[in-house]
Amino acid sequence: MSSSLPAAQSALDTVPFTIRVAGHADTAAFMELIAHADPNDPDPFGLARDILARRPERPLSHHRDLCLLAEDGTGTVVGALLGGVPRWLLEHPGIDTLALADRMVSRLGMIHAVAVHPDHRRRGIGQALIQRAEQRFAQAGYGLMTLNHAPELDDYYRSLGYTVDDALLVHLPQQRLIGMTTDDTRMSAKPLHPSVRLADVPGAPHRVITSLLPGAALPPGASFDGTRLQY
Ligand SMILES: CC(C)(COP(=O)(O)OP(=O)(O)OC[C@H]1O[C@@H](n2cnc3c(N)ncnc32)[C@H](O)[C@@H]1OP(=O)(O)O)[C@@H](O)C(=O)NCCC(=O)NCCS
Incomplete structure (x- = not known):
């Protein structure tokens, strides 16, 4: 054939x-x-x-x-x-001031x-x-690209450099961590700048997006206690 x-x-x-x-x-x-x-x-x-x-x-x-x-x-x-x-950035209870929302919408696309x-x-x-x-x-000036997609496209987005996951965890200043998940789609992410990283943090259920904002850099040895990052 x-x-x-x-x-x-x-x-x-x-x-x-x-x-x-x-x-x-x-x-x-x-x-x-x-x-x-x-x-x-x-x-x-x-x-x-x-x-x-x-x-x-x-x-x-x-x-x-x-x-x-x-x-x-x-x-x-x-x-x-x-x-x-x-849209979730505008509705998340952890993004509790207009100033923080403004900073996040200019860094997370x-x-x-x-x-x-x-x-x-x-x-x-x-x-x-x-x-x-x-x-x-x-x-x-954005530091991170995100997208939701069906599991059938996991390999497609991996091949384009995305980390495929079921949730996004974002490190905010003052050792805070906010999360977002959806029922039926993946939430994949890709740093757009070398300073932004997806880090494995002991105690955190997913990889953590860190250094997206000033004052949110993760030192070595950091962990998550279920409420806050500890470092
Ligand atoms: C997903 C979509 C946008 C990909 O666009 P595309 O122009 O066909 O993709 P590309 O040519 O850039 O693909 C490059 C590689 O990705 C892979 N790929 C493409 N589509 C794929 C799919 N649906 N599933 C798995 N892998 C896929 C292939 O390996 C391809 O390489 P190949 O040429 O060696 O086969 C297109 O299939 C589409 O419009 N689908 C319907 C809408 C959709 O699902 N959008 C995404 C969610 S919003």
């Missing part, structure tokens, strides 16, 4: 693609593409419609939101990525969704979108 691909597929594999920020005029194509990331929801990521209606603004594409798309040589949209602020058109998968488009997003967040 031949292992060569059908001619049409081979031709598709060589079509170049480019990645750019999505704007208001891209709304329909962006929404159609991003819906592939959650096909069971009639209007997943409806929030992106509002984001794209806004004017582009630093530090990401639309202030603290990022809308990227991939298009082929004819301008057809073949992939989309939506990133921004993890999230890819809410990434999707590639089924006809264009496995050509590196998903990887290129994710890497471009990581670059944009890193340039904007």
Whole structure:
């Protein structure tokens, strides 16, 4: 049996693609593409419609939101990525002051969704979108990228440098540790700066994200007593 691909597929594999920020005029194509990331929801990521209606603004594409798309040589949209602020950061009881929330939303980013058109998968488009997003967040001063995904994509995200886990534990100043988990998806993370680490801490049920904020560096010998970090 031949292992060569059908001619049409081979031709598709060589079509170049480019990645750019999505704007208001891209709304329909962006929404159609991003819906592939959650096909069971009639209007997943409806929030992106509002984001794209806004004017582009630093530090990401639309202030603290990022809308990227991939298009082929004819301008057809073949992939989309939506990133921004993890919603849990705004609701977590451990993030108890506006100042702390402000610092966290400027350091901890999230890819809410990434999707590639089924006809264009496995050509590196998903990887290129994710890497471009990581670059944009890193340039904007973020220290960590996070994302939720189904267990079927564990290997995919591992291959892109993510630590795959069921929860996020984040070291805050004053020896505090906050956690976040979801019932049915992974919570994976990747440092965007060499100073940010995922550390094994005795007593902590998951790896701990440390040095994300000033005053939250973990000295050797630190442990977790169930309430606070001890060091
Ligand atoms: C997940 C997704 C974005 C990947 O995009 P893609 O452009 O096809 O991926 P890439 O070409 O960058 O993949 C590179 C490698 O990752 C692996 N990979 C890709 N998709 C995979 C999948 N669904 N499961 C496991 N591994 C996968 C492959 O090993 C591939 O390498 P290969 O060419 O040697 O096979 C795409 O499959 C998709 O849109 N899926 C539906 C939406 C979704 O699940 N989004 C993620 C959650 S928000």
